[in-house]
Amino acid sequence: MTAIETVSENRCFGGVQGIYRHQSEEIGLPMRFALYRPPQAENGPVPVLYYLSGLTCTEENFTIKAGAQRLAAEYGFVVVAPDTSPRETGIPGEDDDWAFGTGAGFYLDATAEPWSRHYRMESYVVKELPGVVEGNFPADSARRGVFGHSMGGHGALSLALKNPGMFRSVSAFAPMVSLMNCEPGVNALKGYLGEDQETWRRYDCCELIASGLTCPPILADQGTVDEFLPNLLPDRLEAVCAEKGQPLTLNMREGYDHSYWFVQSFMADHFAHHAAALNP
């Protein structure tokens, strides 16, 4: 069992909202995550939702702004929000670009120097974090869901597609669904993976679905006045899901933008979606 350090714990809706830190083997540096433990977890393992955040976020944004604890307490879910990248790697310029480097791990394993040593968020989220969480908290490894926002929506969908059986439920808020077809995505793929576009495909949700991969039915919400719509491309997700038979419910939300004012507005729908699979 990996040793974790408690940064903070506060009682919230009858459970405990914590921030924890541990030495990550995949990342090679300390990593933080937020974890909410609902009251039901006192009686044994409960389902666990992994939430992947967007660009510039830490483990705190979702935790403070999404209104998830109330729902987690209602449904009895552990909810985990990891950080979005390694921090303080010492790589020159790591903090210079809001959409690359610090706060922008893109849930991939970098292969290009100098990023490949620490920028291993895919392996961190898939191979390491669940063990840390489920070894230290009453979270049921057989009932995992994954969701996320923006870059983290890309993370949720792509990780669910590439790891069949790992997550029983998946959803996303304003997901970035095709990294190969948006500017911040291309920039990240080039920087973290190099110029060979063949290696980019496994980090593009639409390409993954087009290749025949499937995941549990996807719920996605997307604001119609989202300032990042040109980078998100919900039409492409809708088209490829229809073509390949991947179940998708895509709700276009009139007048909503990209912020957590939007995310919190539809959080209850996402919990209900996950509960249908995790607490049937």
Added chain:
Amino acid sequence: MTAIETVSENRCFGGVQGIYRHQSEEIGLPMRFALYRPPQAENGPVPVLYYLSGLTCTEENFTIKAGAQRLAAEYGFVVVAPDTSPRETGIPGEDDDWAFGTGAGFYLDATAEPWSRHYRMESYVVKELPGVVEGNFPADSARRGVFGHSMGGHGALSLALKNPGMFRSVSAFAPMVSLMNCEPGVNALKGYLGEDQETWRRYDCCELIASGLTCPPILADQGTVDEFLPNLLPDRLEAVCAEKGQPLTLNMREGYDHSYWFVQSFMADHFAHHAAALNP
């Protein structure tokens, strides 16, 4: 009608969360407030809740952390959160103390130099802000409630007590109920009002109740492991309310601290309390 400037507006739970700025006559400087407009406000004036925040807060803390928008949309309430003090007054040292000066207006009208010119939060909240809000938004001046947290709990209770009929409902989270009997309160009273303790009494909730003033039934929630309990003194509130017949429901919440993790956990109870009076 006072002109206001829109700093930001975001759709949230079918309504609009805004931040607004206006030139305050009472304060003599620009002031900001947050205001949530629920979907029901499209059809005409709705009840309005004024929320007074605690030390160090701006208009943003409650707005981001309390989970109030969902409830405001459900009940159909406008919810207003003003800033907690003037900003950038130019008074030397105004930012030096977290519990005095900037972020610490204590909902009083200062009489001592150099604070008396701008530090007029009592008059701002009671005499100016309602007109600004109700003149610019569909908020019903006949159905006002007031609530707050910590220093803002003091604000909510003391303003309700001193302005009979102004607020139909009142509640507080971890209120500072006796400024004359806690260190930050005494420090503030001395600094803003001077040494004459007779002038302090009208800013002490327990003294106000002891003097015979009453307000609508008070709902108060208080965490049992609140790190500021020695400054909050819920026992004194309970005793004086019992003595004078002021209706009070004081819930001691086991294991909860002073934070917004606590506040959000009981926000729904407070909305229900206000709704019973405002939407009977």
